[in-house]
Amino acid sequence: MSDERRFFRGFGVSFTQMFKKVTTEQYPEEKVPTQPRYHGRHQLNRHPDGLEKCIGCELCAWACPADAIFVEGASNTEEERFSPGERYGRVYQINYLRCIFCGLCIEACPTRALTMTNEYELADTTRAALIFEKQDLLGPMLPGMVPAPHQMVPGTTETDYYLGKVTGAVAAQSAEAEARRLGTWTGPQPDEEVTA
Amino acid sequence: MNSLLAADQASLAVFGHDPLWLVILKALVLFLGLVLLTLFTTWFERRVVARMQQRSGPNRAGPLGLLQPIADGLKLALKEGVMPIHVDKVVYLLAPMLAAACAMLVFAVIPLGPVVSIFGVSTPLQLTDFSTSVLYILAIASLGIYGIVLAGWSSGSTYSLLGGLRSSAQMISYEIAMGLSFVAVFLWAGSMSTSQIVSAQGASWWYCILLLPSFVIYLISMVGETNRAPFDLPEAEGELVAGFHTEYSGLRWAMFFLAEYVNMINVSAVATTLFLGGWRMPAPISTWWPGANEGWWPILWFLGKIMVMLFVFVWLRGTLPRLRYDQFMKFGWRVLIPVSIGWILVIATLKGIQNEYGSDLKTTLLWIALLLVVVAAFTFVLDLRRSDDEPERPAEFDAFAGGHPVPPLPGQEFVVTRRAAATIPAVAVDAEAPSEGGEPTHV
Numbered sequence: 001m002s003d004e005r006r007f008f009r010g011f012g013v014s015f016t017q018m019f020k021k022v023t024t025e026q027y028p029e030e031k032v033p034t035q036p037r038y039h040g041r042h043q044l045n046r047h048p049d050g051l052e053k054c055i056g057c058e059l060c061a062w063a064c065p066a067d068a069i070f071v072e073g074a075s076n077t078e079e080e081r082f083s084p085g086e087r088y089g090r091v092y093q094i095n096y097l098r099c100i101f102c103g104l105c106i107e108a109c110p111t112r113a114l115t116m117t118n119e120y121e122l123a124d125t126t127r128a129a130l131i132f133e134k135q136d137l138l139g140p141m142l143p144g145m146v147p148a149p150h151q152m153v154p155g156t157t158e159t160d161y162y163l164g165k166v167t168g169a170v171a172a173q174s175a176e177a178e179a180r181r182l183g184t185w186t187g188p189q190p191d192e193e194v195t196a
Numbered sequence: 197m198n199s200l201l202a203a204d205q206a207s208l209a210v211f212g213h214d215p216l217w218l219v220i221l222k223a224l225v226l227f228l229g230l231v232l233l234t235l236f237t238t239w240f241e242r243r244v245v246a247r248m249q250q251r252s253g254p255n256r257a258g259p260l261g262l263l264q265p266i267a268d269g270l271k272l273a274l275k276e277g278v279m280p281i282h283v284d285k286v287v288y289l290l291a292p293m294l295a296a297a298c299a300m301l302v303f304a305v306i307p308l309g310p311v312v313s314i315f316g317v318s319t320p321l322q323l324t325d326f327s328t329s330v331l332y333i334l335a336i337a338s339l340g341i342y343g344i345v346l347a348g349w350s351s352g353s354t355y356s357l358l359g360g361l362r363s364s365a366q367m368i369s370y371e372i373a374m375g376l377s378f379v380a381v382f383l384w385a386g387s388m389s390t391s392q393i394v395s396a397q398g399a400s401w402w403y404c405i406l407l408l409p410s411f412v413i414y415l416i417s418m419v420g421e422t423n424r425a426p427f428d429l430p431e432a433e434g435e436l437v438a439g440f441h442t443e444y445s446g447l448r449w450a451m452f453f454l455a456e457y458v459n460m461i462n463v464s465a466v467a468t469t470l471f472l473g474g475w476r477m478p479a480p481i482s483t484w485w486p487g488a489n490e491g492w493w494p495i496l497w498f499l500g501k502i503m504v505m506l507f508v509f510v511w512l513r514g515t516l517p518r519l520r521y522d523q524f525m526k527f528g529w530r531v532l533i534p535v536s537i538g539w540i541l542v543i544a545t546l547k548g549i550q551n552e553y554g555s556d557l558k559t560t561l562l563w564i565a566l567l568l569v570v571v572a573a574f575t576f577v578l579d580l581r582r583s584d585d586e587p588e589r590p591a592e593f594d595a596f597a598g599g600h601p602v603p604p605l606p607g608q609e610f611v612v613t614r615r616a617a618a619t620i621p622a623v624a625v626d627a628e629a630p631s632e633g634g635e636p637t638h639v
Contacts, residue, residue: 014515018247026252 034118039101041119042094044137045112047161049153049169050145050177052082052138053113056089063108068098079187080149085158089113092134096122111162144168146177208389210311211325218314222323226303233502234457235265240503241510248514269450277446282352291350292444292451295343299458301336305329306465307391309475309494321475321495325391330382333390333466334375337421341367343455344430344440351443359439362521363423363430369528370420370427376536377413380543381470394474398489402478404471406562409539409569411471413532415508418463420528423456424509426516427524434518464505465498472501535573542569 025032034040045053056073074090082088105114124130141147146169152158153166153173160166169177179185214222239254239262246253254261279288309321326332341364348360381403382388385396397403404411420427431439441452468474475494482488488497519527542565593608595601604610 010515011511014248014511017250018244020250022247022252023250024252 034120036118038116038118038120039103040117041096041122041132042105042137043115043117043139044089044092044134045115045139046141046145046148047084048142048144048167049173050141050150051084051148051152051161052088053111054089054092055083055085055111055113056087057110059108059110060105060114063104064099065102065104066098066100068095068100069093069105070095078151081151082148084152084156084161089134092137094132094137096130096132097127146174150176150180207392207395208325208327210320211322211391214319215317218317218319219323221314223304226323227300230300230303230458230461231454233461234454235269237457237461237506238265238268240506241513244507244510245514248511272450272453273447275446277448278443280352280443283443284350284352287346287350288443289448291343291347292448292455293343294346295340295455296451296458298336298340298343299455299462302333302462303465305332305390306469307394307474308498309492310490312491320391321492322391325389328388329390330378330388330393330466330470333462334371334378337459337462338368338371340455340459341371343452347444347452348440351440353443355437356440356442359430359436359442363440366423366427366430366524366528367421369525370417370532373413373528373532373536374417374421376533376540377410377417378470379536379540380407380410383540383543383547390469390474393470394476397473398476402471402473407471407543408566409535409573410543411467413536413539414467414471417528417532418467419509419512420524422459422463422509424460425513426518428518429521429524432518460506460509461502464502464509467505468498468501472505474498531577534576535569538572539569 047053054071056071058071058073061069061071070091070093071089072091073087075086076082076088101116103116106116109115122130144167150169150173152161153170156166176185242264243253243261254264257263257267279285304323305325307320307322307325311318311320313319344363344367345360348356348358348363351357381393384403384407385393387393387396393403400406419425423430430436431441441449444452475489475498476482477485477488477494477497487493546562546565592611593604594611595604
């Protein structure tokens, strides 16, 4: 094509461009869903009965290249159990001013406790508000879950949880959670595990 | 010529009889209209150029973002006007006013419509007119350049000074071509008064068809004159720091902005008046609807034509990349001005023949002349493209002749050292050698 023809074709391009669909997204009014694997805000997942998956191992914090995660583990006791097994994450903080959303923490997590959601609206006016605590990060209570702390499903072990044999809370757990809510919880019955 | 002048005087008799209140009213309406049109134009430009880039443009303030210019204006008005220490205060403050005032003055002689009745007074829809009003437009446009030169000079900054110089060099260069493109219109219309040129176009074809080369030259030079893309070199935002108005901020900067946009509207109005039939509707519509060219309707046609011209400005901006300064100057001086002069020669000859022998020869000669001019312009452009201003240079090139290494100029070859000759195959050396005048090839 000669230079002259190319010159005039350019005008045609910009003219026809006017009648094409505008690609701008009207963001605050219309929220376009992200790709399903978009790296958004983190979530701390739960087992199907409501116990937390996090075991406080700090592998996520060690994997984090931006040093955005702070974890402090503690031991579960028979009086107060947050996760199946020995340990749970007592303190769990993610600083979203540091986080680079690389997802290395998710790769590091051995129990799939830490995953990422598609939520991206992470803006605030103070630095403190952008340090998310455990209660901000914990996933929602789905049907069949009762809030921790409570005992494991009677007769199961930690391994059963990871093998997916626990599918929801049982009556004993619901009763414990209700009693804790009402302040009438007196501690586990000594023979419960044996009888089940 | 005397008879022409007499005819001018006769038809210009409608001007100059307005009562004072009407003159003030017209001036006020023109001023307010220009400011509003400027606000609209900034919005229009941003929306249209956004659509050309598949964006939506300003759409937050008001319906369709129409209040965006108001928001911008308020922002500029409330901003601090920073005045650097080294400025020449009087000139620094005078320059933006000069630019804006000169831009506003042009519309005084632009005809917006025929004679109408305003509050019982029969008056033309034009502030004033006289037998040399197009020259007045050119003079005012030249005065406006002072605003830019003085702004650059008084800022006390090297960048502003250079920007001002670039602007004035560009505007003066393109004003020559612009002035020359008017000459054919003067010859054909037999008048330099804007209202006369409009009425002359009512009797014949529009001059954009009849005097096409003039129109094309005007279209190009008006873009250069208003410092708009692709000729926006003085304020090239990708390359320079704003050019002549580097040191201006707040309302004073807004004055330059206003002047630039009013100038855009001005050149569009001049193009409409001189080449697009002014406020008149063309023949098929005006014969079908005779009322189209009477009363207040013509203002609408005039504004419509201006909008088309403004769209062309935006279209150019959305399409073409910026020219290099030397290409731009070369184009102005070596293409536009010679082609203008050649075209004037043809038109003057034709007009002379017509005056001598009557108009039967007119059409044939016009087409012959058009053909000649097109051929001449084409060969001229071809020649310009072929001839390179490179001086003769020795073909052999010693990179270290000056004591330090320098790259070869076009057409020069590195000296083939013995070592290189031994390593490079003889065929490759031969293939390189005969390229005459081409770019040096490196192996």
